[in-house]
Amino acid sequence: MKNLVEWRKARVASVTEVASDVRRLVFDVEGGLPAFDAGSHTNIRVMIGGKPAIRTYTCLPAGPGRLSIAVKLHEQSRGGSKYIFTLGPGMDVDITVPENRFELSWRAGEYLLIAGGIGVTPIYGMAKALARQGAKVRMHYAAKNRAAMPFVDELSEVLGDNLSLYSSDDGRHVDLEREIAALPADGELYVCGPLGMLEAVKAAWAASGRPVSRLRYEVFGDNGKFAENTFQVDVLNRNITVTVPPDKTLLAALTDAGVDMIYDCQRGECGLCAVDIVEADADVDHRDVFFSEEEKRESRKMCSCVSRLTEGRAVIDIGYRT
């Protein structure tokens, strides 16, 4: 169920470096917190260029009345992780009471968990919850290298041989076809990670013929195939041109320029912020899960909340008519 978000004051209790460029923060939340399950997320009010914005992070278990997150400092941060990295013990932030849209079903005979990079945050909680209940679990954790991986010791302790690590620096990758084939008919796969990994998992699952309902994933919409660049967009019928810098979304640039837009999820899932591409002189970096692979290849539309142009300029139609 989706409920109105409930904001609370929280104070940073601790900041720990848990992997290279990854910090774990623990917050004391004013007024306590209801219990939350693995896969839950919280929203944090961050300051970007002096203006407030909202970023979403997975909640890690942290004890009664506490919330914890693990954040990776992105090279091309839109400002969210940069802000989080300025926080120290004693500082105050606003957070929301956790909600969960990435729940374990507790119905599968066996669980396959796949984590890529900082996508390990919800998967870590799931592995612990499943192991605690004695469920059959296999986890595959891929990142640039071992130094970039938080939580490995804890996960090894609860999963033992059922945890496999993969460093892309060493050229090791998960054999998706084999891992999926090893699942029983009622097995489920939970994945969280970069868009490229997610697309590969979705394709492998589709190729296996297994029911789509047994593949679960969560998206935050904050990464894509290409690095972020500045690009320009002309809005049809509005006589407005916006310049979208690397640390801003097209949707934010449009609304800041006074263009009326509708949107909902802001993570590339619902499709409401989609715009028509009338013409473009560069490739579209689709970062959503709303459009199909076919639709992304055609690039006739794009989700403005997460997707970008690799560079250059486009003319878009937001549906405004005179």
Next chain:
Amino acid sequence: MTGQTFPLNAWYAAAYDVEVGRSLLSRKICNKPLVLYRKESGEAVALADACWHRLVPLSGGELNGDNVICPYHGLEYDDSGRCVYMPSQETINPSACVKSYPIVEKHRLIWIWPGNPALADPAKVPDLHWNDDPEWAADGKHIHAKCDYRLVVDNLMDLTHETFVHGSSIGNRAVAEAPFETTHTDREAKVTRWMVDIEAPPFWAAQLGRKDHVDRWQIINFEAPSTIVIEVGIAPTGTGAPEGDRSKGVEGRVLNTMTPETDTTCHYFWAFARNYDLKNQARTHQLREGVSSVFREDEAILEAQQKAIEENPDHVFYNLNIDSGSMWARRLIDRMIDEEQAVRVAAE
């Protein structure tokens, strides 16, 4: 205490096997609206009866194979509650799902677990095996009672009411006058009454087929939160029943499991099982209908009681000696609720 009157981490009967089939049954359990149906394989499913999109009850929609289609925009959900179709787009929003409740079909009942699904252990389904056992002949019904489920527990934990509520059927003075013993464990309570060397009440004389003096027993077994198995029967006096040998007599089990619908209404599933004259289908039918009309006498009392409680919200019941069984039952229910809430608070 938050005023919760039932624990969520428990198996509750949602329906009799025959109530669920290849159509959508809407039923509320523990304040949660559910839609129940069977897959083509016969396996039962319980989903939350509210579409992820705009909360329209799925029970107003239709079945498509093993999936449910919402009547409003046609979103389709499979038995795990995941959306597998949504209109006017080529992909499915990965957040789209409704809750699918852990479900077990056992003892001719369909049980669901409304609490934390991680804790739903099928081994914890209450033991009502007499309802589906070759050594017993059993049948029963589902009653929708307009009362707090705990009033039904009270009613079953003390059978002195038989003498008065059911005086024209199964009651006689012996029950109201006989002494009894109450024992309890951490999860169960038991009230035992033996009436030794009494005249057989008409109902039992008819079951035994003779009118000798008999030893009669009533042993009420309560398991928290809401399942009660009552051992009843008679044996000719002097054949050793009080000492443990009931073989010369006839035995029944009154099976009862109550499920909160809301805080003031409940679903009551019962059956009467017997260990004699097993192949006599007519007797099974008559017993079921007979018990049914006996229970209608109880329903009238319980609904009147519920109304009075609502009109007197601050009133606390007085208790008599005969209420020891129901006091233990309520104590054990409250303990389950407290334990559940303590776990939640610890995690906060």
